[in-house]
Structures are given as structure tokens and as C-alpha cells.
Amino acid sequence: MADKEATVYIVDVARSMGSTAMAAPSRTSNGQCSRKTATVGVVALRSDDTSNELQEDSNFSNISVLANLGQVLMPDIRRFRDLIKPSQTNRGDAISSIVVAIQMISKYCKKLKYKREIVLVTNGNGLMPTDGIDEIKSKLQDDGIKLTILGADFDDADYGVKEEDKDPRKAENELVLRDLAEGSPNGAYGTLEQAVAELEIPRIKVTKSMPSYKGFLQLGDASKYETAFRIPVERYFRTYVAKPPSASSFVLRSGAAPGQEEGDLAQSQVPGEGNTLTSVRTSRTYQITDESALGGKVDVERDDLAKGYEYGRTAVHISQEDENVTTLETFAGLELIGFIINDQTLEANLPVQYSRYLHMSNTNFIIPQKANDKAALALSSFIRALHELDYYAVARLVTKETRPPMIVLLAPCIEKEDDEVYESLIEVQLPFAEDVRSYRFPPLDKVVTVSGKIVTEHRNLPSDSLQEAMSNYVDSMELDLKDDDNNPIDGLPIEESYSPLLHRLESAVRWRAVHPNDPVLEPAERLTRFAHPDEDIVKKSQSYLDALKSAADVKKVPPKTKGRKRQRETEKPLSGLDVDALLNLEPKRARISPENAVPEFKQMLSRAESVETIHDAVKQMAVIIEAQVKHSLGDANYERVVESLGTMREELVDYEEPALYNDLVRQLKEKILNEELGGDRLELWWLVRKSKLGLIDQNVSERSEVSEEEAKEVSLNPIWSVAKNS
Template identity: 45%
Template sequence: MAEKEATVYIIDVGSSMGEIHHDRTQSDLDWAMQYVWDKITAAVATDRKTLFMGVIGLRTDGTDHLDNLSADDGYQNITIFQPLTQTKMPEIRKLTEDLHPSRTNEGDAISAIVIAIEMITAHCKRLKYKRNITLVTNGTSGVYADDLDEIANKLKDDGIELVVLGVDFDDPEYGFKDEGKKGEKAKVEQSLRSLCDACDGVYGTMAQAISEMAVPRVKSVRPVPSFKGWLTLGDPDKYDSAMVIDVERYPRVMVAPAPRASQHVIKTGIDLDATQTGESATLEGEGTGSLGEGISAIKQARSYQVEDNEAPGGKRDVDKDDLAKGYEYGRTAVHIDESDMNIVKLETKARLDVIGFVAQEQFERHLGMSRSNVIIATRISEKAAMAISAFIHALFETSSYAIARLVPKDGKDPHLVALAPSIESDYECLLEVELPFNEDIRTYRFPPLDKIVTVSGKNVVQHRYLPNDELMKSMSDYVDAMDLSTLASKTEDGEQEYAALEDTYSPMIHRIKQLIAWRAVHDSEPAPPLPENLIRYSAPPKELVKAVERKLEDLVVAASVKKVPPKSKARKRARSPEKPLSGLDVSSLLSTTHPPRKISRENAIPEFKQLLRTAGGAADIHSACQQLGLVIASYVKHSLGNAGYERAIEALRVCREEAIELEEPGAYNAMLLELKRKLLDGELGEERREWWWRVRMNPVGVIDKKVSEFSEVEVEEGRKLMTLSGP
């Protein structure tokens, strides 16, 4: 269970917090609230019911806090905006309305700290809580520093950590100093620093806190064992000499998932209860629910139907309990009753049985199929710890890996795993990764890269398709020049490697979290820029790219790299033909001097393309499409059964692609609709409607506006035209 925590934020909202200083574009309050919102939204994202937060406004226009302190003049202009409670979206919306600069500069920060102490004491009582108070102020109003020692002792006695973050406060350790500071602000800073020193609190400047916000917050995950049982060598049921060790299995490396979105609906006051065949979505709950104001979750419901000619619509609903499992055997479903399901299940017990050993040099690293796990002895048995330590050292000294059969739980399918020894200065363990079975391996044969085998069986090692010594050397030099280990930086603690693991973060995960938190606070403001820490290592370093430019040029020369002209996406009528790189136009040599005036049935597609190549305008394109339409009609009419249908479909596909590229979709649509008319009138023969079904199943339908912007056919109109009942 997560530790209980209570945090009170004291936010200075005096009129001076609405001013802008040090060439910033935001007021002191908006600038400081970046840090506060980051802390609040991060806490809300955890959805912990044991995490309580309260917010106190300092130097507010009115006074509204604890009843037992209201009459004292020292506690004026302090307002409790939020008591200690679990913060959710409604509380965030309310705080965004409350936290704005006031019209006064009166108010004492020390008095606000006393009120925060009273709030925590009343809420936590003597229970075990992690208690925090965070004060955010610019220190432009005076403080009553008479009782600092008593307040510091109270903070220490109650175990409350005090954090003071000041706007433009001096911090020699961070290297910030406000040169134009007034005397009153310096006194406030000194008093607050003395209080933090006396109670072992944290004192700093807001500039440092905001700069550290750019570093993504990494979540600590408590490991959960995925297996608890025996690690055995030999059969303990038969042999007393078998090795049996109580072990536990924990994940070593896991993939961090990005936040996932779920389906919700915005309420409009209308009954949105929805029902539909197949999967249906229905609203869950009424009113605002637990998801916030105006939002409801979607609950998925699934229905099952079978064909029934006597039922309305030809289908009948069936219950899920009436369904039975069927295993595919060819194209037939083989039914197995629930009572007989034991014949397809293995009766297994949770165990980790060692079945053999393999030398480290013989183990192929690409065989690992899963994330790695850690096998350790059970924490309550010293005997098990000694036994597994001996097993780990035996594997290490013999340079071997153990191959084991793992059953995580009773009745589960067995897995084949490899166990590797890992010995560090402070712990020992077995690293485990899943191995494939024979059916999991697919073996593919590829030709060798260093030689060419001729038809006669001769090995050719020098060929224009094989790299020569100059190319190999240029590539080797280029790869060596891109070595990132040469970019290690010098620090006070020694050399620090480039792109260290602890400094690299997933841009997807942290960017999504940042945007969710931002949108929770700001409804319509533009999204903040991408933090530099997330994209620092997403591109090669500029100094390294500049250093390898010469090596890359040598590689281009050695490999004889030539630029390939981009392929044209559209062949418009007014475009001049492309000139080949060799200067030899093969198409013009193969084509006849006079292209055919009429498309023949035997060579329809090539002759159609030749006609389009010499087309002078839209009329010629329409004429070519009409001729091809006559040929397609003959394919269908004289087809023996359905033997000629595919030939007709292929001709339609070519005509459609050419019409789209030439930006004349009307020519194809007119030809296709003419074929449909002939089919309905019986001109293509009897029982030829099956061919039109094939036209609908293939991507050769009417060209609508969704496919080509030059089409005059709307999407819905195109769907109607493709039905035989249409015009």
C-alpha cells in the first residue's frame, strides 16, 4: 500500500506577484505557478486516494481560514482555497479561478505557515503520514520573525518538511543573485532562510525549481513476483539427491507504456443510450459521475447472432453461454465439449526444472524471445540463499548457462528459459530469458555477401556487385568516425559518457504526460514547446556530423553513389516525357512509328497505353477509354464460364489508374457505366451479373471525389452507381 501523504501549498497572490520582472514574459505569479501546477498535476495523475493536498492563498483580498485564528490580527489576508483532500479535475478547475493576483500586499508568510501546520495536525492527527509544506512567495511583504524558533521546533516535532521557494531569491549555490533588490525583501529572505535552517527544511530560488522541471519525472515501480516455487535439478519425487531451492522471479527490464486514451462521450442532456448489432456502446452512470463534469465512460457490449431464416432479418441472437469452442481443422471447425477440454490441456505444476546446460560461447544471443527476469532465493530462507549462490558460482566458474523448463502457475503452459549467472558487488542472481521451441524458429537462406556463386558452381570474389577493398576501407573509416564514445564530457566527478542511460528518456511517454497535465490546467492555450531534454539525443550531435563529412564524401566516391531522379506522381497531359539517364529511350525504339488507331482484343492493354501516350487532348483519352470498354465487353460476352472475367478486371484496373494519373476520371466513369448498362440490358449475355459482383469486390469502381479531386461524382453517389439497381 502506498504511503499516506499530506501536502499544503502556500501561494503568495499579492498584487506585487502580478508584476513582471527580469525580462520575463509572464507575471511572477504565472511564472511560479508553473512549478506548483507541475507538482499538483503529477499528484493527480497518480490517482492515489492516500495523497491529500491543500492550498492556502497568502495576501488575498479577504480572510477565510481556521476559526480559532480568525480574530487575531496577524492572520489577516489569508484564505484557504482548498482543504486537505484528494485533488481531482474539479478541484483543479476551481484553483485556476481562485489563484490570481489580489489588490493588496498585506499578509504574513509565517502566519500562513502556522495555519498550514494546524491543517496538517488536524487532518493527520497522530497517524503515520508524510507531511510537507511548500511556500511560494516573492518576499515583498514583511514577516513576523519573533516566534521562528517555536515554529521550527513544531515543524521538527511533527515531522513536517518545509520547502521555501522564492521568486528572484538569492541562491549562491545555484548562482542566482538579484542585484536590484530592496532592503525589505532581503530581510524576508533572511528570515525564511533562518526558519528553513532551524527546521532542516529546503530553501531555494524559483529559477532553479523551474529549470529542474525540464527533467522528466521517472516513476519508481515496486516489483511484483511472477513466480514463487522450486528451482530443481533432478526429480525430487524420485531421488533424495535432487537439488531443490525455493526461489522467486521478478522482472528485470520492462517496457514503460505510454498513457492510453479510452472512449468517453460528452453529455448534451439527451438520452444517449445506444444499442446496435455486434459491438454496442452504452453510457455508464448518470450525472457527472466519477469522470468529471459532462463526461461519461463508454461500456462495451457484445452480441452474438446466427443465421435463421425464420427470425426477423434472417438472424437470431444467441447467448454467450450457448456458444461452443471449435478448433479449425482445414476449413472445418472441430467441436470439443467443455467436459473433454482436459485432452487439449497439459496437467502442469508450477516448477522451474533445470533440464540441461550449454556453454556460453555456444549460446546464440538472438534466441532470447522475452524481456529478462531475475531469479533470486526466497527472502525468508538463508538456506535457499546459500544454495542458489553456490549454483550461480558453479555456472560462472564453468562459463555455462542452464536451460530450464518453467511453469509459472499450476495448469499453465510450460516455457523454455535460459538461466545466466550474474554476480555483482552487492548481490547475486540468475538472469532468465525465454527461449523458442522448434516451431517458433523460421530458417531462411540468403546468398552470401562476400562472394557470388555462378550457375556452374564457381565462386566469384571480385564482381561489380561485391565491395572492393577501397569501399570496405571507406565504410570502416566512416563507421569509426561516428563513435559516440569520443564525445565523453569532462566533469568534476570525472568523465561522463555521452547519452548515458540515466539521461535518456522516451519522448512519447513524457510528452503525452506533459500535454495531459497542461490541458488539465489550461483549456484552450497552445501546447508548450517540446522540452530539450526529451529530444537532446534524437539526432546525431552536430560536432560529430561535421567531423565525419569528409569520411562520408570519400564513401560516396568509393561506392559510386549517383542521384536517382524522383518518380513523377502524376503523368499529366501537358508534361513533357522524361529523358532517361543513359540518353537511350527504349520505349520510343520499341513503339511503332504510327500507334494503332484501334485497340485489338489480343493486345488490348499495351495498345491502350500507346494510344494514351500520343493523346493530344481529352477527346483522345475518352476515345481510347471507349475502345477499351468495347474490348472489355467482348471479354465478358465471349467468356467461357468465368474464364475471361479476370482479364476484364485487369483491363479495368489499368484504365482506372491511367484515368486518375491523366486527371480525366470522367472518361473512365462513362466507360464503366456503359458496361453496366449493357450488362443490365443483356447485351453481354445471360447470367453475367456475377462479373459485376467481382467488379465491386476489386478496387476498380467509380472514381469519386475521394479518389480524385477532378471527379464530379460524390462518394455516396458513387456507391449507388456501383449497385445493379442504380442508374
């Protein structure tokens, strides 16, 4: 469970601020996490009116609380954009606004455990009384409130910003604010320019790990043997895949006005905000063939269905009573079953060693039970023994009762940080015997002929000159970067290699939430810096790349010539005989068999003497494809349909007849959407889109009348199209 947070943003809206930092609250990620425990409050400093709990005191005038502490949703962020605008006054006290924020946090959090923070965005102008500064710093320390101050044109020596001809009053105010920020716990002070520049740095979400196993690490059965031992331990994630936020499907609620915004997801979740969207619900029906029923099929309930397992092409039914017998009865536990040597110890003469490619999962920590000194001492002894002998332990792990057992590897881990020593076992899942697949590949340095002869010089083997050229090119691409003082630097720091998928999607969602009608910005440079090699390294290695191309005899392959089959002459055999005439073939009367459709379709096109023959072949294939879809048991015939469509697309492009294929695809999609081919076949259209077998546009064939935009529109997700049209 994540820690509770309470953050108050104070935004200076004075006339002198202009448009500076007006979107500061919208740039935070508090609204995107959607946690109810991440609360946010917003205060406007030097506003036209006054609205706060301390407004009876004249020192707190021109301070307005725009939002008390609470969860921030998308409508709130958009409301802040409308409210946070330059006012018509420069009156107001930044120190007093901090007092108001402290009052808001104290009232909301009380004595509960919260991460408390105040963020002040101002230009530092105006009167700023220093009375009571020491009391404010003491209150910040006592309540554990972090104060972050971001100033427009503030001097910051660390960032290299200094304003020339600064107003003396502003310079004095900056010193007061810096002293106040540094007097708070982990306080921060800096120029707004640095804060805006750091917006491109992805924010790494720190999650609080929960134990995935609490039990005993044991050797032997303690209930039977006195020599057995048990150590209370806990298991936590050490590495875990960070996944981007998932999308949800929504449609326009029936009865909503056409002009209402469709992309506003939050409006469908907040009462009173105009619920224009509704979630998509899936409904499934099951049918069986019944010749006596209307339409030849009858609906059945899901409870009447039986579960079957595939055995070859046969469905084998196992009743629930019999299936319970096959369930392995297990009990939670971590039992040691053996020890193996580390594969780095080459002098060891043991039959079993370990290799890193056997990893099957993310890694976990095994640590002693919290607040148990006896368990910590016992596990420390076990870890030290494994470390000194360079051994790994193999154990059987069952995290919860009736869960399938896993075979795991336990490796000792001893890390030193400052004066502290951290000991633990790193656990990773190992494969069972059935999980190991042994594949044999031909050697890369020799060719073995059918007769068993070994050939070391062959056209498929690299020559010595090619290997040397490749080796030199690889060496030239080493990330041996150096700074101005010729000192080596890390060209790929792991702490700066952010996930482009995760952070790009998060930044796009955050931008679109605040700017619903603006295009999404380009990805930040920090996300794309590792997508391309360093320019200096590319220039340095260019000569080695040219040498590699020369040694490998690399030549540019000419583009494939399309749409010329009708102009080609039929290839004649060396004998000069007309094979079709000898076999008495009549291509005009040819029929395509459903059992051998693809080869016979190609043969029919190769013998076509007129366009009518091509049209006839396409019509026959259309009938065959529709029959395959209609009589397919589930997705049994989907691969055959995709293969047929791929062959037709390629052949009709070469024969310069894209219109025939496009008409076929349009008809097929329409029948799939209308469920005229044996029920719900939307999965088939998804496979067609995935295989890129949509319409032939003008980029593929010059004779096509379909534009690229029209081809993309037809290939859109049919579920989306149906929902939109409805």
C-alpha cells in the same frame, strides 16, 4: 502498491508577487496520476481573507486554506487557477503558513505511514518572526515532513542566481527560510527560476514492484529423493515497459447543451459537475444466412456460437469437453533442468552455448525469500557457483497453477554498491524449439551463380573504395565529445535518454487539462535532443559523407512524372504489327472479370480510346469491389479490396481522372457507414485509411478539386463521425 503521499502547497499570493508562480500547483503531476493515495492540499499565503484552523491567533491572519488534503481532479486544478490570484495586501507570515501546513498533515495522516512534504512558493518579502523556529524544525524532523522552498529572485550560488541591491529584510528572510528547509528531512531550497527550468525534465515514475512468483527453486523431486534441494525464492520485475496513458472513447451525452465543453473528461466522472459526457458502449450482433428469414439472415445469440480453429481455410470445431483435455495440467514451481556455458567462454568445448538474441521477454530478479537467512545462504552459494564456473542455469517455470510452462535462463548477478553486496539470479524467457525460425540469406561478400560459381566482384557487391569510405564515415560519427578542458564526456547519457512517446503525451495531457482552449506546447528540448545528431559531429563528418556519396555514385532520382498516360503513344512491337487487330480484340466491348479484376482493369485502361471507356472501367471495378465486400466472410476479401483500390488510385492519377476515384471512395465510405455491404465493415475502412487510400487531393493531382483539409476530413475515423453527427 504505491506509497501514500500527502503534499501541501503554500502559494504566496501577496500583491508584491504579481503573476509569479501563480500556476505552481497546476504544474505538478499529482493530479495526473489519479491515485486516491496521492493527496494534495493548497494554502494561500498573504491572502485578503483568513480561513484556517488556527485563525483565532492573530499570527495566523491572511492565511487561507483553499483545499484540504485529498485527491485532486481536473476541476480542482482549474478552480485553483481562478482562486490563486494576486491579493490586495502584503501582510502575512510565511513561517506561520508552514505551521498551518504541518497542522493539516498531522491531522490527516495521524500516525499512519505517509510520504509527507510541504512546498512553499514565495518572494521572501514582509515580516517573518523567527520565534519558535527550533520547535518547527523539531516537528518537521519528528513527523518526517520534507520542506521544499522555492523563492522568487532568491540567491542560489549553485544555480548562479544573485539579486543585486537586495532589500536587507528579504536577504535576512532568505537565510531563515534556507535554515528551516535544510533542517527538515531531505529538505530543498532554491530559486524559482531553477524550478521553472526543471519543469522540462520528465518525472520518472517509481513503482513498487510486486512478486510475480513465490515458491521454490528446486533440483530434483524432494518428495522422492533425499538428495534433492529446494530454496524458497521470490520473483520480481527487473525491467518493464513503461506505457503511456491510454485514451478512452466518450461522446456527448444526449440532452446536453451544444455549448457545453466536450473535452472535459473529469466532468463526466465527478457528480454535480455537469455530466456532459458518457462512455461509448459496444454492442455486437451475430447473424447467419437463412433464406427463409426476412432479409435472408437471422440473428443468433452468442451462447449459441461454437468455437472453431483454423486448419488451412477450414474451421475445425472442438467442443468444450474435448478442449479441456488439451489443457496442460501444471503446478507452480521453478525446476532446474540443466546448465549451459556462457558464450563468452570461447575455450569451452561444449555442444550447447547461449546467445543473447534468444531473449524472449523482459528480465526478472530471483531473490531469496524475505526474512529467511537459510534461503539467502543457499541461494548465495548457488549464485557463486554459477559465477565462478561461468555457467547459466536453465529452468522450467510455472508462475501459477494451470499456467503454461516457460523455459527460462538463470544468470548469476553480483553487484557491489558502497559497502553492500547484492546477489540475485537474473531470469529471462527462452524459446521452445517451435519458436526458433532459421532463415538463410545470401552472403554479403560474394555472389553465388546458378552454376555454383563464386563471384567476388559484382555490381551488387561493395568495392574496396566504397567499404573504406563507409568505414571512415561511421568512424567520424563516433560520439567522442570533449569538454572545454579536452576531457572526454558521454555524448549519450542513458539517464537522460527519456522516452519521447511517454513523456510527450503526459506533458500534452497535463497542459491541456489546465489550458483547455490553448494549443499544446512544443515538446521540451530534453525530449528532442537525441532526435538529431550533434551539430559539431555533423560538420566534422561532412567531408567523409561527400566522399561516401562519390564512392557510391549517389545520384538524385527525379520525381515521378504523373498524369501523362493519356498523352503517351501506345508502345509498338519491333515487328510493327497490330497485335490487337490480329487477335481481333474489341476493347469497347471489354468486360472485367471479378476473378482477375486488377490486371484486366489495367489492360482496359491501356486500350481506352475515350474517356467513356475509363468511366466504364471504374464503374465495373466499383461493382466488383462492393460485391467482394458484401460477400466477404469476415475480413477474407479485405486485402483484395485494398489492392484494387490502390491500383485504381495509382492508375487514375496517371490518367488525370482523380474525380472518378474520389466519387468511388465517397460512395464506398457511405455504404460502409450505413452497413449496406453485409453488415459492420468499419474494419475495412480502417484498413483503407491505414493504407492511405483516401481521396486524391490537390497535392497528389493538379486536376483534383479536393483540398488537403477535405481529404483528411473524409478519411476521419467513421466511428467518430457517426458519434458526432448523432
